[in-house]
Amino acid sequence: MEERKGRKKKVLLMGKSGSGKSSMRSIVFSNYVAKDTRRLGATIDVEHSHVRFLGNLTLNLWDCGGQDAFMENYLSQQRDHIFKNVEVLIYVFDIESREFERDLITYSSCIEALRDNSSNALIFCLVHKMDLVQNEMRERLFLERSAVLRERSRGMDIVCYPTSIWDETLYKAWAQIVYNLIPNLPQLESHLRRFAEIAEAEEVILFERTTFLVISAVTRASEPNPFPDRFEKISNIVKQFKQSCTKMASNFTAFELRAHSFSAFIDVLTPNTYILVVMPANAAESATTLMNIAVARKHFEKLEKDSGGRVAERALDGH
Amino acid sequence: MTTLANSLGGYEDTRKNSYSLERFLQEPVSPTTSRYGRFGGTSPSGSMAGMGPVMGGEYRGLGGNARRPRLLLMGQKRSGKSSISSVVFHKMPPTETLFLESTTRIQKDPIHSFMDFHVWDFPGQLDFLDPTFDFDHIFGELGALIWVIDAQDEYLDPLSRLHSTIIAIQRTYPIINIEVFIHKVDGLSDEYKLDTQRDIMQRTQDELSDAGLDSVQVSYHLTSIYDHSIFEAFSKVIQKLIPQLGTLENLLNMLCLNSGIEKAFLFDVLSKIYIATDSSPVDVQSYEICSDYIDVIVDVSEIYGYDRKPATQLPGYTPGETPAADEEDTAPEASSIIRLQNGMVLYLREINKYLALICLMRKEGLEKQGLVDFNVQVFQNALTRVFEIGRS
Numbered sequence: 001m002e003e004r005k006g007r008k009k010k011v012l013l014m015g016k017s018g019s020g021k022s023s024m025r026s027i028v029f030s031n032y033v034a035k036d037t038r039r040l041g042a043t044i045d046v047e048h049s050h051v052r053f054l055g056n057l058t059l060n061l062w063d064c065g066g067q068d069a070f071m072e073n074y075l076s077q078q079r080d081h082i083f084k085n086v087e088v089l090i091y092v093f094d095i096e097s098r099e100f101e102r103d104l105i106t107y108s109s110c111i112e113a114l115r116d117n118s119s120n121a122l123i124f125c126l127v128h129k130m131d132l133v134q135n136e137m138r139e140r141l142f143l144e145r146s147a148v149l150r151e152r153s154r155g156m157d158i159v160c161y162p163t164s165i166w167d168e169t170l171y172k173a174w175a176q177i178v179y180n181l182i183p184n185l186p187q188l189e190s191h192l193r194r195f196a197e198i199a200e201a202e203e204v205i206l207f208e209r210t211t212f213l214v215i216s217a218v219t220r221a222s223e224p225n226p227f228p229d230r231f232e233k234i235s236n237i238v239k240q241f242k243q244s245c246t247k248m249a250s251n252f253t254a255f256e257l258r259a260h261s262f263s264a265f266i267d268v269l270t271p272n273t274y275i276l277v278v279m280p281a282n283a284a285e286s287a288t289t290l291m292n293i294a295v296a297r298k299h300f301e302k303l304e305k306d307s308g309g310r311v312a313e314r315a316l317d318g319h
Numbered sequence: 320m321t322t323l324a325n326s327l328g329g330y331e332d333t334r335k336n337s338y339s340l341e342r343f344l345q346e347p348v349s350p351t352t353s354r355y356g357r358f359g360g361t362s363p364s365g366s367m368a369g370m371g372p373v374m375g376g377e378y379r380g381l382g383g384n385a386r387r388p389r390l391l392l393m394g395q396k397r398s399g400k401s402s403i404s405s406v407v408f409h410k411m412p413p414t415e416t417l418f419l420e421s422t423t424r425i426q427k428d429p430i431h432s433f434m435d436f437h438v439w440d441f442p443g444q445l446d447f448l449d450p451t452f453d454f455d456h457i458f459g460e461l462g463a464l465i466w467v468i469d470a471q472d473e474y475l476d477p478l479s480r481l482h483s484t485i486i487a488i489q490r491t492y493p494i495i496n497i498e499v500f501i502h503k504v505d506g507l508s509d510e511y512k513l514d515t516q517r518d519i520m521q522r523t524q525d526e527l528s529d530a531g532l533d534s535v536q537v538s539y540h541l542t543s544i545y546d547h548s549i550f551e552a553f554s555k556v557i558q559k560l561i562p563q564l565g566t567l568e569n570l571l572n573m574l575c576l577n578s579g580i581e582k583a584f585l586f587d588v589l590s591k592i593y594i595a596t597d598s599s600p601v602d603v604q605s606y607e608i609c610s611d612y613i614d615v616i617v618d619v620s621e622i623y624g625y626d627r628k629p630a631t632q633l634p635g636y637t638p639g640e641t642p643a644a645d646e647e648d649t650a651p652e653a654s655s656i657i658r659l660q661n662g663m664v665l666y667l668r669e670i671n672k673y674l675a676l677i678c679l680m681r682k683e684g685l686e687k688q689g690l691v692d693f694n695v696q697v698f699q700n701a702l703t704r705v706f707e708i709g710r711s
Contacts, residue, residue, distance in 0.1 A: 035545075166414070203623075223627055230622045237618045244611040247604050250661040257616060257655040262623045278623055 008050075009181050010060045010085050014074075014110060015092030016103050017042060017066035020128045020165065024092070025049070025063055027165055028174050028211050033243045034165045045070060046082070054182060054208055054215065054272045054304070075109050083110075083117035088177060092126045093149075095133055095141065108152050115156055123158040124177050125149050131164040138162060168232035171239075175213040175232065182215060191303060193218045196277075199292040202262065203278040205231060206269070212238050215273065221280075234276065238266070256286055267293050270301045387429075388436045388560040389462035391495075393484070395477040396421065396443025398469040399502050399544070404428060404438050406544045407553055407590055413544040432587050433594060433673040434561065436462075458488050463496040463556050470515050470541075471503045478519060482526040489532055497537045498556050499523070505543035512541055547607045554592045563705050567595035570701055575599070578694045579684030584609050584677045585670070588617065594674070609677040612665055616655055616675075652699075654692075658682060668695050670702060 013021045023037035029051050043065035051059040064074060064082070074082045091110065097103055114121055127145050130138055139162075146160035161173035179185070188206075195218075196204040202221040207214055214231040227233065245252050255266040261281050267290070269275040275296075279289055392400040402416035408430055426440040439457075458464075466481045468474050485497060501519060504512050516539055527535055540552035558564055571583045575597045582605050585595045591610050652669035659665070664685050666678040676695065685691060 221627075223625075225622070226625050227622050233618070233622060237615055241611055241615050244608055245659060248608055248659065248661070248663070250659040250663065252657055252659050254658040255615075255655070256657075257619060257653070259620050259624055259653040261625070261627055264619055264623060280627065 008058045008060050009087040010062065011088045011090065012082070012086050012114075013061060013063045013090050013092070015066050015126075015128075016094060016097065016106070017068075019066060019092045019094040019097070021066065021092050022047075022063055023165055024126075024128070024163075024170060024174075025061065027170065027239075028213070029061070031210075031239070031243060031246070033240065037165065042067070051210075052272075053178065053211070057182060059178075059181070071106055075113055079113055080117065083113045086114060086118040086121040087181065088122045088124065089114055090124045090126060090177065092128050093145065095127055095129050095145070100145075104148070104152050107149070108154060111152075111154050111156055115154060122177075122180055123153065123156055124173070125158050125160045126163045126173055127160060128163050130162045130169065131166045168229060168236040170232075171213060171235040172229065172232040174211070175215075175235070178208070178211075178213055179215070185216065188303065189216050189218075191300065192216055195292075195296050196220055199277060199289060199296075200279070200283055201277045201289075202280050203276075205234065205276040207235065207238075207274040207276065209268070209272050209274055212242070212274070221278075238274075256290075258286065263289070265289055265293065269293065269297055270304050272304065273300070387460065388434070389460050390436060390438045390556065391441065391457065391462060391464045392439065392467065393441045393464060394443060394467035394500075394502075395469065395472075395480070398443060398467045398472075398477065400440055400443070400467050401426070402544055403467065403500070403502070403542075403549060404440050407549060407592070408438060410589075416544065430590075432589060433671075434557075436557075436560070454488070454491070458492040458495055461494050461560065463498050463560060464488070465498045465500055465556065467500045467502050468519065469503050470501045470507060470512070474515075474519065478522055479526075482523065482530075485523075485527065485535060485537070486530045486532065489535055496556070496559050497535065498552075499537060499539045500542045500549075500552060501539060502542050504541045504548070505545045516541060547603070547610055550591050550610060551603075551606060553590070554594070557587075557592055557594060561594060563708075564595060566705055567702070568598055570698055570705075571595060571597040574694060574698045575678075578678075578680075578691045580666075580678040580680045580691075582679040586610075586613060586675050586677055587673055588613055588675050589673065605679050608665070609679070612657065612667060612677060613675065615657075616653075616667060620653070656685070666691065666695075668699070670699050674702075 013025060015021050022040050022043050023032075023034075026032040026037055026040060027034060029049070043063055045065055047063040047065075049061045049063065051061055053059050062082070064070065089110070091107060093100075093103060093107075111123070114123070125146070127142055130142070133141055142160070142162040149160060150158060159176070161169070161176070163169045163173045182188075192204055192206055195201075197220070201218075203217065203219045203225075205214060205217040212235045214235060217231055219225070242252060253268060255264075257264045259281075263279045263281065263283075263286060265277045265279075265286070266274055267277075275293060277289055277293065392404060394400055399416075401419050401422050402413075404426075405411040405416055405419065406413055408428065422440055422442045424442060425445070426438075428438040428440065430436050430438060464484070466484070468477050468481070481499065488495060499519065501512075501516055504515075507515070520537075520539055523537055527533065527537075538555070540548070540555065542549045542552045561567070567585060571585065574580060575583050580597075582599060582601075583597050584593045584606070586593050586609065591613055593606070593609075652671075653667075654669065655667040657665040657667075662682050664680050664682045666680060666685065668676045670676055676698070678695075680691075
């Protein structure tokens with residue numbers, strides 16, 4: 001029993017009705033493209049979904065319908081049921097909401113309920129639909145909102161992100177959220193670094209397979225890349241392309257690009273991950289890099305298995 | 320690749336029906352020396368996306384300087400002309416076209432690509448049948464008249480303006496292709512789309528035969544900026560203006576036949592218009608996936624194609640035998656491969672600064688990748704020669 005608890009993480013997705021919770025979830029976890037989300041209807045009560053994520057980690061996602069009647073219910077009758085054993089609360093705010101003050105009151109009550117029932121939960125606030133705000137205003141408005149949110153969080157620590165389903169900010173926020181849930185990350189990172197050194201790669205990025213969220217990255221290039229937000233961008237690019245592959249009733253397995261100043265390879269690493277390797281120009285034949293990935297594959301598979309086992313042990317020890 | 324010759328031989332042994340393309344073209348094998356810039360290789364950002372404004376150099380494009388075809392975008396105001404040209408030629412996301420201002424004067428937009436051409440965007444309220452207008456100036460060059468009709472709006476009035484325009488220009492300027500874009504069809508049901516198209520065709524036909532212009536060729540396209548249809552329509556419009564189209568198609572046919580390729584497109588990278596394809600029928604899915612493939616390449620190249628100084632190579636990297644300057648000239652064109660789960664492979668090769676070849680093939684066809692690479696190389700050389708003839 002404890003073993004299972006250690007791996008299944010309960011994630012609450014809350015926010016006012018129409019703020020974009022289900023749209024987000026569909027894009028990140030179910031391969032929707034942004035414009036498909038128009039078809040989604042309102043979420044009634046709570047929709048549960050289990051997302052297998054990286055080996056033994058399973059996200060138990062509770063998408064909570066945000067209509068007032070449901071919200072009241074969550075906070076009264078279902079209070080224990082909803083807010084017990086929560087690992088992460090993701091609260092979504094619509095930037096265009098006309099009744100921000102009312103949203104805040106509901107938010108505060110949720111935080112209170114969470115504090116009483118799972119005091120160790122992490123809280124993420126997503127200020128959503130940022131695409132509707134003019135570019136120049138975005139940062140200022142976001143800082144303003146996050147300051148207010150922090151004030152109303154009853155002393156709990158929160159992290160805020162500006163998001164939009166129309167650009168890569170969505171992937172940035174979710175990658176950060178998920179990053180906090182992955183067990184044994186330092187070990188994985190050190191192995192990834194070692195791999196990057198052996199392969200003489202400029203950059204190595206590890207992605208989760210279905211969501212294509214960034215798990216970890218190693219950069220060795222001596223010159224800084226002009227795109228600090230490139231990880232999210234790549235998640236976005238690949239997800240878009242995966243979507244167009246579905247038109248051909250297929251999925252992509254490997255990608256390789258040899259350009260003038262670099263070569264890039266995306267390949268399956270373990271059953272749960274893809275790897276992106278960026279090599280400097282002329283550094284190695286593509287076959288060499290592909291071989292390196294193939295060799296690393298076994299190693300990382302083993303690592304993934306071990307880490308799952310170890311987490312279970314740790315969970316057992318704790319009880 | 321030392322195995323190239325072997326694999327070539329081996330391939331011929333095992334598959335009698337496969338030859339290298341070279342035989343057909345009888346062209347000596349030459350080292351890769353492209354005269355054109357590479358995927359942004361000369362631009363400061365070093366990325367494919369940096370290609371747009373790069374012009375000049377010795378490359379003048381297919382048509383040479385003498386003739387620059389014109390694409391004349393006309394139609395009722397608010398029918399979507401400026402949106403079309405922004406989305407297709409300036410990579411504007413379709414959602415942002417909502418904020419475009421209404422066009423008040425003729426916008427002449429020179430496009431420098433594999434073929435130089437102009438896009439003229441006419442304000443909808445302009446009555447260019449007014450005799451004060453210089454007809455010769457507008458219609459005097461080879462080109463296409465693209466008439467945009469808003470399918471979600473009342474179209475009888477625009478249609479009668481189209482008819483009077485055709486009648487006015489047809490006798491004097493028969494070299495202008497007439498293309499009708501039945502636009503904004505996203506959101507309409509398939510049945511409704513076809514009904515609208517049939518209705519518009521019928522009315523135009525009637526009107527023209529009343530005017531005694533039975534022989535006028537008018538093409539119709541169902542378009543929307545929210546999907547690939549607008550790019551496909553432009554592909555067809557542009558293809559008619561390329562004098563070497565037949566040659567290009569023949570070359571592509573030969574390439575497909577000899578390399579186990581199922582479908583090949585020659586794309587203009589910047590606008591995602593395909594300027595030629597082999598003669599097997601085009602299905603929408605393969606076009607769409609190739610077009611999306613270009614997006615992936617352009618985006619990834621933009622992220623990682625920044626300029627790296629040669630002095631800052633990674634430790635462990637053995638400095639190449641060739642100095643950096645030499646490298647510029649001899650480095651092979653960018654190439655890329657995507658493997659799909661269903662056994663299909665997408666193969667991309669940069670042809671020159673503007674064009675890329677994208678092939679769809681079974682993965683078995685790529686087992687002898689050396690042969691495919693070689694054939695593509697020969698194809699590329701042949702294409703270079705076609706362009707040279709076009710220029711001189």
